[in-house]
Amino acid sequence: MPLLKTPRNKALLVILRTQDRSDVSFRESYEELKELTESALIRVLGAIEGNIHEPNPRYFIREGKLEEAKNRAKQLTANVLIFNVDLSPAQARNIEMLLKVHVMDRTGLILEIFGRRAKSKEGKLQVELAQLKYLLPRLGGLGKVMSRLGGGIGSRGPGEPELEHDRRKIRKRIQRVKEELEKVEQHRSLIRDGRKKKHFMTVAIIGYTNAGKSTLLNALTGAEAYVEDKLFATLDPMTRAASINGSTQVLFIDTVGFIRDLPHDLVESFHATLEEVRESDILLHVLDASDPHAEAQKAVVEMVLKEIDAANKKTVLVLNKEDLLDENRKKFIGSMWPAAVLVSAKQKVGLEALLERINEVCGSRKSQGKNNFTWSRHATI
Ligand SMILES: Nc1nc2c(ncn2[C@@H]2O[C@H](COP(=O)(O)OP(=O)(O)OP(=O)(O)O)[C@@H](O)[C@H]2O)c(=O)[nH]1
Ligand SMILES: [Mg+2]
Known part of the structure; x- marks a missing residue:
């Protein structure tokens, strides 16, 4: 089964301590990521940790850690790895390809929660804009974090012409959403003027x-x-x-x-x-x-x-x-x-x-x- 269609509801958390966030402890990062994951209605099955002195450009983590992630995910039957850091689109894609398991980073996870929560037209537009901006450079991986968005965007295979087609579609949609949001802002500004007068x-x-x-x-x-x-x-x-x-x-x-x-x-x-x-x-x-x-x-x-x-x-x-x-x-x-x-x-x-x-x-x-x-x-x- 292609990875894109498989569920992402059981997570192995990957808690990394990087040089620039060495002030945040493993415990604190774990607790935060667990709360975020559960807020996205994904179950936490376990976690692994690691210190990162210098991120590996290809996978962010080193081979040994990749191997550990693979084994733990398999052992726990986790279907998604959730990182407490933000990965580059290529890094997320590479890990997915190598381990054949979904990968989400911290921002992707937050966007997932936002997507579930937004109810008003404005809220939905704001979240959609954020998701599209996140999705654009990430097209082409096995799993699409926001594949259910944008009228089937990303639901096809990763061939280059199709990807270019999807990218164009997303850019167009970003433009549309921005225009709609501008209208909302104008409307809000009118309401604010009314309040000020009163x-x-x-x-x-x-x-x-x-x-x-x-x-x-x-x-x-x-x-x-x-x-x-x-x-x-x-x-x-x-x-x-x-x-x-x-x-x-x-x-x-x-x-x-x-x-x-x-x-x-x-x-x-x-x-x-x-x-x-x-x-x-x-x-x-x-x-x-x-x-x-x-x-x-x-x-x-x-x-x-x-x-x-x-x-x-x-x-x-x-x-x-x-x-x-x-x-x-x-x-x-x-x-x-x-x-x-x-x-x-x-x-x-x-x-x-x-x-x-x-x-x-x-x-x-x-x-x-x-x-x-x-x-x-x-x-x-
Ligand atoms: N014990 C206690 N719990 C509180 C109090 N105020 C809020 N809570 C609880 O804290 C949790 C979060 O409350 P919310 O009002 O949703 O918090 P929020 O700041 O609006 O959260 P977000 O909208 O998620 O940013 C809920 O479980 C509340 O019941 C308080 O004074 N005492
Ligand atoms: Mg609230």
Whole structure:
């Protein structure tokens, strides 16, 4: 059976430590890749690890590691190797050819999750653009990461004329998707102008994936945004209103989560969504305070904000999942981030203090003190 048609639902993870990411431990990489893999609904059967001093141009890993991967995959009956690094299109192709097993890299895996999650027209277009850009240089391998996309693109054999035909088709489609996305952006920009005229305050909820952004949106506004203990549960931004002190109308915008080492192309594809972040009055940076890697995750989010020109916005740091913290951890994070607001979005704890802080930071209305501070969900807009 050609590899293209075989399933990719049982994975052997290949965890590599490279020179430029020597700060990330095997354990951390393994846990992240496992979560990503499971979020893509692929089962993890096992993992192998290796240190890479200098990537092999042909296969990224050396012969010995290839042999080990082959044997473990066979022994576990894995049908896909998932790498925690990004491979060049040729490297992925070469490994597939040699080992006769599907190969996915970290970006391919993230795109796979995005593809499953996007629901709105805009979300789907953004994901399709990212997938097409990823797919273009990868045509010609045995397995096509996104073969189900683009109306059968890549479903034929790897002959050169056919490949050229597919490439042309993809380039055309990229152009079309970009044009459609431009229309979406224009539409969004009109909506934003309308909000500005009505003096709404817009608050973008941003943060690392799985930090609890959608849970917080739901808690603050009574919305019913999709919440799940998986990475990238949210792909489509949702906007909901609440009012503070009966008058200040606030629009909260939920956004796609960030993750470290997101390829630039991928960030670019979410331009329309990220524009909402850039144009908002204030950012709520939600951090999972119970995660041992919270500090590193905060740094990643700040880096992405820089990349999208939103680093200088007024920001309130929200330390979420308070209910999971013991007293020691609370003290520790309290001293580390004294200006942050501690909440539990799930238990709806600390929300009034958070809204008061938002009100203060925006300076739109003088805070009236805790006792007579009110907010209502589902404000009419
Ligand atoms: N214990 C606890 N769990 C929480 C809290 N807030 C969110 N969670 C859980 O964390 C997981 C992720 O929550 P989401 O709201 O989907 O997180 P998100 O930041 O929107 O995630 P993405 O959309 O995937 O980026 C879910 O299982 C939530 O139930 C909290 O305050 N306490
Ligand atoms: Mg979410």
